[in-house]
Amino acid sequence: MSLIEFPIVDPHIHQWDPYHTPHRAALLVKLLGKEPHLMDQLARTAMPKPLVSTLGLMDYALAPYLPADYAADLQGAHGAYQVEQVVHIEASWHDHKGNGVVGETRWVKQLPFEQHGIRLGGIVATADFTDPRFKKILQLHQAQTPLLRGLRRMASHHADWGVHPWSDEPHLYTSRKFLAGFEQFATSGLSFDAWVYSSQIADVTQLAKRFSDTPIVLDHLGTPVGLFGPVGNYTGVTAAARQDIFARWKDDIAQLAEQPNVYAKISGLMMTVLGHTFYQNRQLASANEMVELLSPLVDHAIAVFGVERIMYASNFPMDKVNTSLSNLIEAYARMIQPYGEAAMQAIFRDNAKHFYRLT
Numbered sequence: 001m002s003l004i005e006f007p008i009v010d011p012h013i014h015q016w017d018p019y020h021t022p023h024r025a026a027l028l029v030k031l032l033g034k035e036p037h038l039m040d041q042l043a044r045t046a047m048p049k050p051l052v053s054t055l056g057l058m059d060y061a062l063a064p065y066l067p068a069d070y071a072a073d074l075q076g077a078h079g080a081y082q083v084e085q086v087v088h089i090e091a092s093w094h095d096h097k098g099n100g101v102v103g104e105t106r107w108v109k110q111l112p113f114e115q116h117g118i119r120l121g122g123i124v125a126t127a128d129f130t131d132p133r134f135k136k137i138l139q140l141h142q143a144q145t146p147l148l149r150g151l152r153r154m155a156s157h158h159a160d161w162g163v164h165p166w167s168d169e170p171h172l173y174t175s176r177k178f179l180a181g182f183e184q185f186a187t188s189g190l191s192f193d194a195w196v197y198s199s200q201i202a203d204v205t206q207l208a209k210r211f212s213d214t215p216i217v218l219d220h221l222g223t224p225v226g227l228f229g230p231v232g233n234y235t236g237v238t239a240a241a242r243q244d245i246f247a248r249w250k251d252d253i254a255q256l257a258e259q260p261n262v263y264a265k266i267s268g269l270m271m272t273v274l275g276h277t278f279y280q281n282r283q284l285a286s287a288n289e290m291v292e293l294l295s296p297l298v299d300h301a302i303a304v305f306g307v308e309r310i311m312y313a314s315n316f317p318m319d320k321v322n323t324s325l326s327n328l329i330e331a332y333a334r335m336i337q338p339y340g341e342a343a344m345q346a347i348f349r350d351n352a353k354h355f356y357r358l359t
Helices: 026-032 036-046 049-055 067-074 098-108 134-144 176-185 198-210 239-257 287-305 325-339 341-355
Strands: 008-013 083-089 119-125 148-152 191-194 216-218 262-266 310-312
Touching: 008 310, 008 341, 067 325, 098 119, 098 134, 134 148, 134 176, 198 216, 198 239, 239 262, 239 287, 262 287, 262 341, 287 310, 287 325, 310 325, 310 341, 325 341
Parallel strands: 008 083, 083 119, 119 148, 148 191, 191 216, 216 262, 262 310
Antiparallel strands: none
């Protein structure tokens, strides 16, 4: 019997199709899509090692992930979970220069979620806040669809060069050019998805203080790189190092939570960059294993943000490399159930609807 007996909201999924959209691997998948093992080996040779380590396995990353795939992932050992609506978060659209990113919004809005009993409730697009044409790009996103709910600009950058950087700028959110763009964004009435590694959480705190009227959500609880095992060249190598990562994460998350305009997503906690190695043996973490591993993170997040500013999100298919969607939802449900039914409703549905203004 499922622990969640109401339709949930998943406010963080990704969709892509390297066969039919701008994608760095488009040529590779068209040539070798029917030979996944060979494609995997070639991709590992051609792609930067830090990126390969972040993705873990190539097959899921190079295959299309569309509404039918997400709906299929909802079916699992713990029964079928009912998802009322989803929010699509930008997924590194390859045509990322200037107006090119608007193509992702145009593509996502027409995906056939309704055919699978799921509603696309919102879209979080991306744009370069430092681009002199930023305001125009934002307007182009808005003109595409009333589903636009916000923007995300990834700032994840680590001192360990063996950890893949999703931003070339070590402290993007505090840079002068970014802040100039954010000044314009802050008047739009949209929300901002912030993604950083845990060593950068203080940058999100500064941003939230400066723009206290802008709703901001921290994706993936700030991604404590190396918390569960060695990552990159030297991160999380020893137990003592991992304890230090966790201690600093706890302090920085607590300070961020003091900003009332900030929410946080319990999401992305099974990505390989945290140090998980299930994928290396083609294993999927069980719900029990995830409860044991992730409870300290979830409990601390709830302690500092309260049940009113935390939302569940799957981050699928990015977490798919280490677990199934069914196991993931079951694990989070077990972790949150002790906080009561009102907390379950808030974290699995109501908080996301409030933050993203979903109907």
